[in-house]
Amino acid sequence: MLHLPPLYPITDASRPESLSAQIRRLGEAGFPLVQFRGKPLDAKAQWLELRAALADAAANGGWPFICVNDRADLTLLAAREGLAPWGLHLGQGDLPAAEALRLPGLNGCHIGASTHVPAEWEAVDPACDHAGVGPFRGTATKSDHATPIGLEGLRAGCAALRAQGLAPIAIGGLGPADAKACFEAGAEALAMVGEVHQSTDPASLGWEIQQARWQIRPPFRRGQGIVLLGGSGAGKSTLGRLLAQRLGLPFHDLDDVIEADQGVPVSAIFAGRGEGAFRSLESALLPALLTTPAVVALGGGAWEAPANREVVIAAGFAPLWLAEPPARAWGRVSRDPRRPLAQDRGAFMARCAARAAAWSLTPALLPFGRSPEDLVSAMMTAW
């Protein structure tokens, strides 16, 4: 099943802030996925905002992912400009999902559906990989909504969607006080419009909802090994060391292991033998770190190789994407002489954008500006 962040913010065209500015602000706050909802703006206004938001995200390491509400036409236009969005969310009256996926440039697009009654959530178009289920209760941001389904409807909807392999998203008048109940009822994510835009501190809202999800579904099992992945500067090495200490597990940093094995710094391997030689060392030395439970911090590029991903999964370790906005990570590591791939902003962002699809195959840890200490404590509150 598709992994989704715990809180899925949706733009609100009734607010004075432009849609592209809303998406930029939410991305900077730490949300990896935002839905672009342009109604009731006309097609031209929606297109200009969508293009601006997608271009902005592309220049910032592909962050945040953008899922377009309703508009297959605008999604198609964007794809033609080389700005294919992460996804397209289709309502019951929009283009059928399978037809949308056949549009040029849209294969690989994540398609979402809206479901409101059992007949809808029990038979979703198999071309979809996620679906909204709601409305949980009535909401001021959507006047034409269907009858609220409440917690029991949500439970039934989530079970039906999960049985079809779809990630269920609770929607409709939700606030942070609903989070634990919605996750317990089976939601993978909570979609929000009003709460997220009215909040003076959306990062704290995201943090609170992530903690609620961890309380219901901890990010790893007790005693299980953990592999931290994600971009350079996300904080994998720092968090990994601390997490291992708190869990009483050994800690391995793949870069340190490579340096110890080769007797030279990572930068010297890149300079002397090239990136290919470094990637071969990553793949050669990773399996030995997975033989007994441990916390393992990967380097920023190690999750790209399918063989490395397979060995982590086969070892039963929990892979976790430390999902820090690339612009924030760049601010920490730019031009660090020990990081050969953090010398040029454009190249750094292009790598992040190219790697994001592989990272998002795993559950995410969203730091939302918190310290590694806070992150470790929050991950362990489940126990």
Ligand SMILES: Nc1ncnc2c1ncn2[C@@H]1O[C@H](COP(=O)(O)OP(=O)(O)O)[C@@H](O)[C@H]1O
């Ligand atoms: N949560 C955090 N908040 C602020 N700074 C952090 C955080 N995590 C890591 N850092 C700092 O960012 C830099 C990069 O961290 P590091 O652990 O080396 O990242 P990575 O291993 O993912 O490249 C270090 O200077 C570290 O102290």
Ligand SMILES: O=C(O)C1=C[C@@H](OP(=O)(O)O)[C@@H](O)[C@H](O)C1
């Ligand atoms: O992004 C990358 O490909 C790299 C990131 C580095 O690790 P950090 O993610 O710890 O910086 C290190 O493995 C090497 O310089 C290559």
Ligand SMILES: [Mg+2]
């Ligand atoms: Mg590191």
